[in-house]
Amino acid sequence: MEVQSVSTTPFDDQRPGTSGLRKKVRVLRQRHYLENFVQSVFDSIGDFRGRTLVVGGDGRYYNRQAIQTILKMAAANGFGKVLVGQGGILSTPAASCVIRKHQAHGGLILSASHNPGGPDEDFGIKYNIANGGPAPEAVTEKIFSRTRTIDRYLTVAADDVPLDVIGACALGEMQVEVIDPVADYAELMQSLFDFDAIRRLLADGFRMKFDAMHAVTGPYARVIIEGMLGAPQGTVMHGEPKEDFAGGHPDPNLTYAKDLVDIMFGEQAVDFGAASDGDGDRNMILGRNFFVTPSDSLAILAANAEQVPGYRDGIAGIARSMPTSAAADRVAAALGLDCYETPTGWKFFGNLMDAGKVTLCGEESFGTGSDHVREKDGLWAVLFWLNILAVRKQSVATIVREHWQRFGRNYYSRHDYEGVDADAAAAVLQRVRDQFGTLPGQQLAGRTVQHCDDFAYTDPVDGSVSENQGVRILFADGSRIIFRLSGTGTSGATIRLYLESYEPDVQKQGQDAQQALADMIAAADAISGLRELTGRDRPTVIT
Numbered sequence: 049m050e051v052q053s054v055s056t057t058p059f060d061d062q063r064p065g066t067s068g069l070r071k072k073v074r075v076l077r078q079r080h081y082l083e084n085f086v087q088s089v090f091d092s093i094g095d096f097r098g099r100t101l102v103v104g105g106d107g108r109y110y111n112r113q114a115i116q117t118i119l120k121m122a123a124a125n126g127f128g129k130v131l132v133g134q135g136g137i138l139s140t141p142a143a144s145c146v147i148r149k150h151q152a153h154g155g156l157i158l159s160a161s162h163n164p165g166g167p168d169e170d171f172g173i174k175y176n177i178a179n180g181g182p183a184p185e186a187v188t189e190k191i192f193s194r195t196r197t198i199d200r201y202l203t204v205a206a207d208d209v210p211l212d213v214i215g216a217c218a219l220g221e222m223q224v225e226v227i228d229p230v231a232d233y234a235e236l237m238q239s240l241f242d243f244d245a246i247r248r249l250l251a252d253g254f255r256m257k258f259d260a261m262h263a264v265t266g267p268y269a270r271v272i273i274e275g276m277l278g279a280p281q282g283t284v285m286h287g288e289p290k291e292d293f294a295g296g297h298p299d300p301n302l303t304y305a306k307d308l309v310d311i312m313f314g315e316q317a318v319d320f321g322a323a324s325d326g327d328g329d330r331n332m333i334l335g336r337n338f339f340v341t342p343s344d345s346l347a348i349l350a351a352n353a354e355q356v357p358g359y360r361d362g363i364a365g366i367a368r369s370m371p372t373s374a375a376a377d378r379v380a381a382a383l384g385l386d387c388y389e390t391p392t393g394w395k396f397f398g399n400l401m402d403a404g405k406v407t408l409c410g411e412e413s414f415g416t417g418s419d420h421v422r423e424k425d426g427l428w429a430v431l432f433w434l435n436i437l438a439v440r441k442q443s444v445a446t447i448v449r450e451h452w453q454r455f456g457r458n459y460y461s462r463h464d465y466e467g468v469d470a471d472a473a474a475a476v477l478q479r480v481r482d483q484f485g486t487l488p489g490q491q492l493a494g495r496t497v498q499h500c501d502d503f504a505y506t507d508p509v510d511g512s513v514s515e516n517q518g519v520r521i522l523f524a525d526g527s528r529i530i531f532r533l534s535g536t537g538t539s540g541a542t543i544r545l546y547l548e549s550y551e552p553d554v555q556k557q558g559q560d561a562q563q564a565l566a567d568m569i570a571a572a573d574a575i576s577g578l579r580e581l582t583g584r585d586r587p588t589v590i591t
């Protein structure tokens with residue numbers, strides 16, 4: 049089979065972040081666009097001749113076509129083998145698992161995470177390196193600069209590879225192996241969690257619902273939760289991956305996972321509810337009539353880790369993103385563990401895990417994970433919770449309340465102002481910055497301001513410095529007000545306001561979070577002029 053060199057022209061594109069390229073399908077479909085990006089990746093990742101590449105995606109619209117393009121280009125560029133998930137499916141954490149287990153050179157993951165899918169919606173592609181994690185900035189910078197000079201890409205003229213049947217075939221000199229997308233991942237989960245205990249829990253009548261949101265975790269949850277763990281059929285909701293996620297927004301939060309939320313807060317509520325996003329790396333945890341904030345979830349997993357086989361020997365440390373509540377810090381302090389506060393974004397955790405400094409990590413934005421892979425992992429978090437529930441034999445709400453009793457409660461909320469004028473958004477943060485000199489020592493919302501800054505982070509492993517990662521007002525009692533601009537929003541600017549107040553008194557831990565934070569919310573507005581400057585009288589989304 050002959051390698052064809054197709055001449056092309058550099059493409060003017062936005063700088064891909066570490067999360068790769070995320071575009072409207074119609075943009076990616078332009079002539080040579082995907083090919084240019086893929087070739088730019090192949091030209092930037094070192095010598096892979098004869099080595100293995102992992103390919104798979106969340107099953108959204110354009111997944112299959114993109115995979116065929118990638119397979120032919122991988123063959124022409126000299127990869128020895130491609131492992132591709134059956135039907136083109138691999139969740140993001142499963143792709144990370146497969147890369148690591150098969151010692152691949154890296155992998156191409158096709159997904160736009162929790163963004164909607166379909167011909168008029170989003171598609172994405174990112175490259176993960178041999179440790180299973182997203183390519184570091186040095187690599188994405190190389191890829192980006194290659195996109196500005198690229199003048200040819202390599203491909204082979206060949207028929208499409210059948211993706212639906214497990215097995216191997218040849219594509220030119222390269223081997224394509226269609227693998228079971230679930231098997232390696234399920235085996236890893238089984239090595240971490242006490243499946244027997246969870247099976248007994250479910251056999252004893254404990255009932256749960258898992259909402260796959262018509263996205264990639266459906267097949268994983270069916271095999272693991274309904275198959276291996278024996279939960280009744282129907283436990284997995286919306287388990288059939290659809291190219292357009294059935295028109296939904298596959299983001300596991302209280303707004304978008306509405307069907308699950310309606311069940312868990314209604315008369316049919318079951319003991320445990322959970323959901324995951326488009327590509328399977330986010331998670332939401334619910335009890336009967338009870339929402340567990342992702343920040344609390346991380347802290348609770350850490351505090352109970354020794355109940356779980358994979359973490360029985362202890363965890364090395366915990367990392368959380370800066371806006372994530374400090375609940376995990378209190379657990380780390382009690383257990384004598386190091387706790388790292390990183391900027392928002394998963395990439396900062398990878399260095400800490402590779403260096404053996406942390407085992408568990410998480411973000412307030414429904415992302416939790418550990419060093420078993422190098423991505424956040426939705427189903428892993430669900431199984432971790434199930435393992436804890438099986439051991440403790442208490443309800444989700446009781447486990448959370450007992451946690452607050454022991455460590456104190458970090459009341460927490462995030463207010464998002466989406467599609468705000470970019471200048472107005474910048475002005476909001478600047479107004480707070482302008483008061484950095486005068487705020488410390490003042491009383492605000494009944495608390496003393498201790499310190500204000502723009503969060504900066506020096507990576508303890510490679511020494512790299514990340515500045516301007518959020519404007520912070522820190523209080524003497526551990527409460528915090530944080531303003532940050534989203535790095536992932538698509539139209540205009542998104543202001544995220546994060547509010548946290550610490551409550552050690554058990555008698556005062558039972559309030560609604562918005563109520564408990566009302567003074568802080570008012571103070572945040574007064575100081576920043578948020579409503580006045582943006583012309584908004586309320587947030588777009590409250591979590």
Ligand code: G1P
Pocket residue numbers: 161369392393394411412413415533534535536537544
């Ligand atoms: C958001 C979340 C962040 C997460 C990222 C990618 O980024 O806040 O925690 O890592 O999506 O899933 P943001 O839009 O805030 O920059």
Ligand code: ZN
Pocket residue numbers: 161162325326327328329330
């Ligand atoms: Zn995702």
